[in-house]
Amino acid sequence: xxxxxxxxxxxxxxxxxxxxxxxxxxxxxxxxxxxxxxxxxxxxxxxxxxxxxxxxxxxxxxxxxxxxxxxxxxxxxxxxxxxxxxxxxxxxxxxxxxxxxxxxxxxxxxxxxxxxxxxxxxxxxxxxxxxxxxxxxxxxxxxxxxxxxxxxxxxxxxxxxxxxxxxxxxxxxxxxxxxxxxxxxxxxxxxxxxxxxxxxxxxxxxxxxxxxxxxxxxxxxxxxxxxxxxxxxxxxxxxxxxxxxxxxxxxxxxxxxxxxxxxxxxxxxxxxxxxxxxxxxxxxxxxxxxxxxxxxxxxxxxxxxxxxxxxxxxxxxxxxxxxxxxxxxxxxxxxxxxxxxxxxxxxxxxxxxxxxxxxxxxxxxxxxxxxxxxxxxxxxxxxxxxxxxxxxxxxxxxxxxxxxxxxxxxxxxxxxxxxxxxxxxxxxxxxxxxxxxxxxxxxxxxxxxxxxxxxxxxxxxxxxxxxxxxxxxxxxxxxxxxxxxxxxxxxxxxxxxxxxxxxxxxxxxxxxxxxxxxxxxxxxxxxxxxxxxxxxxxxxxxxxxxxx
Amino acid sequence: xxxxxxxxxxxxxxxxxxxxxxxxxxxxxxxxxxxxxxxxxxxxxxxxxxxxxxxxxxxxxxxxxxxxxxxxxxxxxxxxxxxxxxxxxxxxxxxxxxxxxxxxxxxxxxxxxxxxxxxxxxxxxxxxxxxxxxxxxxxxxxxxxxxxxxxxxxxxxxxxxxxxxxxxxxxxxxxxxxxxxxxxxxxxxxxxxxxxxxxxxxxxxxxxxxxxxxxxxxxxxxxxxxxxxxxxxxxxxxxxxxxxxxxxxxxxxxxxxxxxxxxxxxxxxxxxxxxxxxxxxxxxxxxxxxxxxxxxxxxxxxxxxxxxxxxxxxxxxxxxxxxxxxxxxxxxxxxxxxxxxxxxxxxxxxxxxxxxxxxxxxxxxxx
Numbered sequence: 001x002x003x004x005x006x007x008x009x010x011x012x013x014x015x016x017x018x019x020x021x022x023x024x025x026x027x028x029x030x031x032x033x034x035x036x037x038x039x040x041x042x043x044x045x046x047x048x049x050x051x052x053x054x055x056x057x058x059x060x061x062x063x064x065x066x067x068x069x070x071x072x073x074x075x076x077x078x079x080x081x082x083x084x085x086x087x088x089x090x091x092x093x094x095x096x097x098x099x100x101x102x103x104x105x106x107x108x109x110x111x112x113x114x115x116x117x118x119x120x121x122x123x124x125x126x127x128x129x130x131x132x133x134x135x136x137x138x139x140x141x142x143x144x145x146x147x148x149x150x151x152x153x154x155x156x157x158x159x160x161x162x163x164x165x166x167x168x169x170x171x172x173x174x175x176x177x178x179x180x181x182x183x184x185x186x187x188x189x190x191x192x193x194x195x196x197x198x199x200x201x202x203x204x205x206x207x208x209x210x211x212x213x214x215x216x217x218x219x220x221x222x223x224x225x226x227x228x229x230x231x232x233x234x235x236x237x238x239x240x241x242x243x244x245x246x247x248x249x250x251x252x253x254x255x256x257x258x259x260x261x262x263x264x265x266x267x268x269x270x271x272x273x274x275x276x277x278x279x280x281x282x283x284x285x286x287x288x289x290x291x292x293x294x295x296x297x298x299x300x301x302x303x304x305x306x307x308x309x310x311x312x313x314x315x316x317x318x319x320x321x322x323x324x325x326x327x328x329x330x331x332x333x334x335x336x337x338x339x340x341x342x343x344x345x346x347x348x349x350x351x352x353x354x355x356x357x358x359x360x361x362x363x364x365x366x367x368x369x370x371x372x373x374x375x376x377x378x379x380x381x382x383x384x385x386x387x388x389x390x391x392x393x394x395x396x397x398x399x400x401x402x403x404x405x406x407x408x409x410x411x412x413x414x415x416x417x418x419x420x421x422x423x424x425x426x427x428x429x430x431x432x433x434x435x436x437x438x439x440x441x442x443x444x445x446x447x448x449x450x451x452x453x454x455x456x457x458x459x460x461x462x463x464x465x466x467x468x469x470x471x472x473x474x475x476x477x478x479x480x481x482x483x484x485x486x487x488x489x490x491x492x493x494x495x496x497x498x499x500x501x502x503x504x505x506x507x508x509x510x511x512x513x514x515x516x517x518x519x520x521x522x523x524x525x526x527x528x529x530x531x532x533x534x535x536x537x538x539x540x541x542x543x544x545x546x547x548x
Numbered sequence: 549x550x551x552x553x554x555x556x557x558x559x560x561x562x563x564x565x566x567x568x569x570x571x572x573x574x575x576x577x578x579x580x581x582x583x584x585x586x587x588x589x590x591x592x593x594x595x596x597x598x599x600x601x602x603x604x605x606x607x608x609x610x611x612x613x614x615x616x617x618x619x620x621x622x623x624x625x626x627x628x629x630x631x632x633x634x635x636x637x638x639x640x641x642x643x644x645x646x647x648x649x650x651x652x653x654x655x656x657x658x659x660x661x662x663x664x665x666x667x668x669x670x671x672x673x674x675x676x677x678x679x680x681x682x683x684x685x686x687x688x689x690x691x692x693x694x695x696x697x698x699x700x701x702x703x704x705x706x707x708x709x710x711x712x713x714x715x716x717x718x719x720x721x722x723x724x725x726x727x728x729x730x731x732x733x734x735x736x737x738x739x740x741x742x743x744x745x746x747x748x749x750x751x752x753x754x755x756x757x758x759x760x761x762x763x764x765x766x767x768x769x770x771x772x773x774x775x776x777x778x779x780x781x782x783x784x785x786x787x788x789x790x791x792x793x794x795x796x797x798x799x800x801x802x803x804x805x806x807x808x809x810x811x812x813x814x815x816x817x818x819x820x821x822x823x824x825x826x827x828x829x830x831x832x833x834x835x836x837x838x839x840x841x842x843x844x845x846x847x848x849x850x851x852x853x854x855x856x857x858x859x860x861x862x863x864x865x866x867x868x869x870x871x872x873x874x875x876x877x878x879x880x881x882x883x884x885x886x887x888x889x890x891x892x893x894x895x896x897x898x899x900x901x902x903x904x905x906x907x908x909x910x911x912x913x914x915x
Contacts, residue, residue, distance in 0.1 A: 059761050090763030102751050103758030105704070107597070107686055114836035119763035121832030128837070145904065147597055164762065348725040369728030377726050384723035387742040401728055427746065441727070 005078050010171055010203040011035040011058060015072035018053050018062055027053045029227040031072070035220075037170070038201040040194070042214050042234070044243045045224030046460045047430045051207045054224060055175050058205060059093035060086045077170060091120055093171045094164025098179055100156040101149070109135075109151075109159050110144045116167040127166075134166040138192050153334045154185025158192055165196070172196065174206040178213060179458060182333040182486045183521055186213055193217075209460055212245030212489065212525055216262035235259050243461060246489055247525040249537045266529035273544070277532045295324040299480045300345065300375065300449045305354035307340040307504075314340035316504040317354065322449060322480045327471055329491040329512070330484040331522065332501035338484040339380060341501070342451045345482070346377040358449060369401070376447035380454045382438035383426065391429070391437060392422035398441040413440035416470050432463035439470070450474065452483035456490045468494035492516060492524040492535035549844070549901035554593070556683030557691055558845035562589075563679030565852025566893055569859045570671040574664045574871040575880045578890060579671045582855070585894045586671075586678040592897040594681050595904075598711075606677025610670030617666030622654055625662060629655025631877070657874045664872055690835055694828030695780075701764070705755065712751060716744045766832070776830060783823030791816025844900045851895040858889020 005012055016031040027050045035041055045051045056062035060081035063070045074081040077092055086093075094116075097103050106112045113134050117127045135141040138158045143151065151159065157177055164172065174193070178186035194217050196202050208214045215221075221237040223230045230237065235258040238248045247266045251259040254273065260266035298321035307315040314337040322328055330338050343349025345356055347363030348371070356362055363371045379385070388394045395409040402408070413420060417436035420429065426437060435455060442450065456464055464487070471481050471494060485491060491498060491512060498515040500508040500522070508515050513533045516522050527535050534540050563586075570582050594600040621627075622634070626649055638652035689700035720743045729739065759765075794812030862870060862883035869883040 061757055061761060065757055065760055086761045087763045087766040090761060090766065093761070095758070095761040097754060097758065099754065102754035105701075105755070105759060105762075105764075107599075107684065111836065116762040118833050118836055119766060121834050124834060124836060124838070127834070131836070149598065167763070343722075346726070348722060367728075368725045372726060372728045379719075379723050379726065381719070381723075383746070384720050384743050385727055387739045398727075445728070 005075055006034075008037055009034050010037045010039075010077060011205070012075045013057070013072065014075075016057060016074060017071045018050075018057065018068055020066070020068040023068075025227075027068075027227055028057070028229070031227075031229045033222065033229055033231055035203060035205065037203055038197070039219045040197045040204045040206070040217055041220050041222055041231075042211070042218035043205060043207040043222045043224060044211055044237075044241060045207075046242055046462065047209075047432060047458070049224045050227045051224050052175055054222075054229070055095075055173050055205065055207055057081070058171070058173050059089050059095055060084060061095070087119075090116065090169075091167060092169055093173060094167065094169035095173045096157070096160050096164055096175070096177055098176045100153075100160035103160060104148050104156075104163075107147055108144075109140060109146050109148065112148060112159055112163045113166045116163060120167055122167075130166050130168070134162045137165070137196075138162045139188075152185065153181050154188045157181060157185070157189050161189070161192060165202075169202070171203045171205065174204065176207055176209060176458075179209060183488065184333055186210075186486075190214065190217070209243075209458065210245075210487065210489075211243055212247065215245055215248075216264075218261075234261050245525060246537055247529060250526055250529060250540060253537060253541060260529075263525055263528045266525070270529045273530060273540075274532075276544070277530065277534075295478070297324070298322060299324045300356070300358045300482075302345060302356045303354055305341070305344055305356065306352040307337065307344045307350060308352040309340070309350075313352075314504055315344065318504075318506055320345075320499070320506075322482055324448075324478045324480050325475045326497055327475055327481045327483070327495045328497045328499060329495035330482060330499050330501060331486070331488075331491065332484075332507075336501045337504040338501055339453050340504075342377060342453050342482070342484060346375050346451055347371050348377070372442070372445045372447060373402070374447055375449045375451065376442040376445060377451040378435070378438055378442055378453065378455060380457070382435050385438050385441065386426040386434075389425055390422065391420055391424050391426060394426060394437060394441065398444045402444045402446075404444060409440050409444040412443050413437060416440055417466070431458035432460070432466070435459070435463075435467070443474075447479075449480045449482070452481070454484055454486070456485050456487045464490050465493070488516065488522055488524050489536075492527070493538070498522075551902045551904045553595075553687075553839065553903060554683070554848065554900050555691070555839040555841050555845045556685075556688040558841070558848040559683040560679045560688060561849035562852030562893070562896060563675045563682075565849070565854070565856045566678075566890075567672050567675040569855040569886070569890065569893075570668060570675060572856075572859045572863060572870065573886065574668060575869065575883075575886075576664060576667060576872055577880050577882060578859075578870070578886055579664075579667050581887065581890045582671050582893075583674060585855075585890055586674055588894055589897040590678045590681050593900055593903060597684065599684055600681045603677055603681035606674055606680070609677075610674050613670045613673065614663060614666040617662050617669075618659065621659055621662035622651070624648055624650060625658065627652050627655055627658050629657030629659075629874075631656040633659060657877055660872065660877070661874055687839070691839065693824050694831050694833060695784075695824040695826075697828075697831050697833055698765070701759075705752075709748065709752070713744065713748055716747045720744050720747075776826065780823050780827040780830070783819055783826065785823075787816050787819025787821075787823055789816070790819060844896075847899050848896040851893045851899075854892040855889045858885045858887070858892070861885035861889075 011034065013031050013033040016028055017026045018028040019026040031054070043051050043054060053062055056066060057070065057074050058076065062068065064085050076089060079089060079092065104112055105115050110131060113131045114127050117130065135144055138161060140155065140158055140162065143155060148156065148159065178189050181189065190213060193204060193206070197204055206214060215234060218234050220231060221234045223237050223241050225242060238244055238259050247260050247263060250266060251269065256269045260269055300322040302318065302320040304317045304319060305315060306313065306317050318341065330341070332338055340349065344351040347356065347366065348368065351364065356364065358374050363375050366374065386394055388397055395413060396406060398409040399406050413436060416439055417433050420433050420437070426434060429437065455467060459467065468490070475481060495512050498508070498510065498512050499506055500515065508518070513535055516524060516535060517527050517533065524535050526537060526540060530540060534543060566582055566586060570579060573579065590603055594603065632653055633656050634654040636651045636653060639650040641648055641650055686704050689704055692700050717740065720740050724739060790812055794809055794816050797809035798813060862885045865885065866883050869881040870886065872880045
């Protein structure tokens with residue numbers, strides 16, 4: 001059962017293909033990959049490219065748990081997943097998923113850390129010592145007795161990592177560990193991971209959509225395209241990768257070689273460009289006032305708006321005006337009141353004090369069916385709105401709800417995400433397609449103001465650009481958009497104005513360029529590299545023209 | 549005493565003692581006294597964890613039970629007594645439903661009897677709710693023998709699904725408003741149920757995958773494992789069967805084969821214990837920080853036992869005092885032994901160590 005492997009190799013995949021039951025073709029095709037001990041490997045690829053399947057194959061969840069057929073061999077420190085179920089590999093491979101709360105088995109931090117070790121049958125004295133070590137390693141010692149449900153997202157994710165680490169695995173597999181976290185929470189988690197790599201020489205395999213957060217730390221990048229895998233040094237893979245962070249895009253455009261992997265690399269390579277910027281006294285105006293659809297008058301006005309959940313004040317007496325033709329981004333850490341504010345503005349959520357006015361009426365006083373023709377909301381989990389078995393049925397229902405002729409919703413959907421088959425179950429859509437479907441359903445009512453709660457979650461760069469184009473088209477027709485997000489790069493690309501919330505109050509409000517460049521925590525990569533009010537690669541291209 | 553969590557079994561022992569006491573009496577003073585004792589101990593020794601906060605729900609449930617019992621008595625109860633309270637017309641039912649009294653004149657005695665019955669059930673539930681609030685039910689399962697480990701985990705998982713389900717329902721209900729769908733009633737059921745079910749299934753699968761990859765269910769694997777599992781199964785099954793026969797014999801008032809009862813019970817217990825011990829050996833799970841059993845634990849269980857014992861003594865000495873006199877109606881009496889027993893059951897509020905602080909996160913996770 002235990003095959004000899006080359007020394008120093010932690011994971012070896014040889015000729016691995018995976019086909020799920022009922023699928024037309026394999027998800028992974030003939031993958032050969034070996035990962036050395038102590039490496040931090042970043043797995044990148046578009047949504048649906050087979051990243052999650054690749055990660056699942058590493059501890060045998062694919063195919064033991066998910067079903068399907070795996071040919072070839074996956075060997076982990078000499079153990080073949082053909083003969084070892086995931087539970088038999090628990091002492092070797094620790095797996096952390098996207099949603100830490102969904103994987104918690106116990107109630108409190110300390111018990112959760114011990115759970116894996118209990119299953120492995122470690123002696124109580126050993127467990128006691130390791131729990132303490134893990135608490136310190138991840139900086140969560142003050143939370144030891146805290147109920148897991150009451151932790152913040154970043155804390156929960158660190159507990160989830162600690163819970164698998166306590167069992168002392170040699171390999172840590174993380175599937176998008178920071179996708180639900182605010183920038184600070186993501187930093188906490190990534191800092192913890194890099195520390196593990198450097199101090200414990202643990203092998204880490206991590207998949208991440210927002211590549212810019214991890215790329216700088218990666219030893220190697222595995223690029224998954226349509227089930228095929230290419231691996232190499234980050235700078236080599238990034239030359240042709242379908243997924244690339246802004247600093248790499250900037251490097252590709254500027255023709256830098258080697259490509260910059262981090263803001264630091266970019267900063268050093270960009271010295272000549274910055275010098276050119278200093279010579280120009282006149283700065284380009286980033287906010288173009290003459291954009292179509294922009295008006296002076298606010299579409300939506302809120303005054304002294306507060307939201308309470310029990311004794312917690314989620315939103316405290318905020319005032320807000322949203323103008324037609326404007327995309328406003330709402331930022332702030334998890335739990336700062338963004339969702340509560342959006343729901344209260346829409347009128348379907350609770351509101352403690354204050355007024356909201358849209359077109360002379362308060363949305364709260366309108367019937368839900370009328371309300372959504374004035375102000376629409378796409379919630380954080382868009383699938384909550386879907387309950388019919390096919391895409392076509394959902395679209396037909398949306399047409400009926402809005403009293404439009406059949407086909408209106410389908411037309412919108414085709415504009416947002418083309419090529420979604422009518423007979424698909426909404427569950428089988430990718431994140432981007434599902435968001436597109438819900439967006440289409442909400443847009444069928446043609447609301448003047450559209451609110452989106454965390455729309456970029458789980459979207460890759462291409463899907464985000466598509467979303468940003470759809471939103472821009474709406475504002476050009478005189479609609480107003482307010483969206484909450486943690487994604488700085490998306491804000492830089494898509495929004496005109498940024499509001500920053502903390503503890504239920506606005507702490508910053510202004511044009512995107514101004515707010516984003518004011519603090520390093522919120523600055524997009526291009527702004528950090530070039531400065532001078534340039535936020536995205538598109539800004540740089542517009543400013544310098546084509547360099548080559 | 550240093551703050552620490554009391555052994556969960558101690559709290560359950562205490563609560564069962566009080567519940568037994570409550571089930572033996574229909575004296576509103578004694579029942580009220582039990583409520584006060586449970587309330588006092590819970591307030592003194594509960595933590596601020598989510599399961600402790602659920603105590604209020606049990607209290608509400610108790611009140612609802614009493615109210616429902618009162619209303620049911622008016623609607624369909626058998627009315628009896630002499631003091632008229634509510635003169636309602638009696639609705640005649642067809643002959644096949646004879647014996648059910650729809651409405652009719654309500655008398656004080658019958659109504660009070662119904663109230664006391666409701667109160668008895670409510671107090672029983674409150675006692676169990678008290679144990680639930682004081683001892684995390686999941687920690688209780690950890691104190692079970694190893695052979696029951698897997699059953700215990702199944703219970704833990706289903707216990708955690710309930711609050712998640714409530715949260716999903718709330719979220720989906722709110723999301724429906726966004727589609728302009730405020731309709732209620734039967735038509736709305738699939739629109740709520742489908743997304744909720746989907747959500748619950750997804751979460752269960754995620755949890756199962758997480759447990760699988762963390763080693764849940766891994767066994768000591770050797771060649772004899774299959775044979776041993778068969779032996780474990782047969783031992784436990786045989787033990788339970790013998791135990792059932794023995795119990796039947798012991799509890800049967802006609803006592804046809806009285807000499808066989810006690811030995812059968814002993815044999816059944818022995819077989820079951822052997823089966824469990826054997827089964828437990830196969831599972832290599834260990835327990836992190838087993839709760840210690842010290843003097844306060846023993847005192848707590850004894851306090852609960854005192855309530856039940858006092859009731860038994862009073863039942864022998866003054867059986868009439870344990871019930872509210874209804875024919876003729878009079879004030880309830882106060883049997884000494886039962887009262888002393890219940891008052892003793894309040895001891896855990898003072899003799900147990902206070903609970904340890906939970907160490908809450910500074911910021912609450914928002915949604």
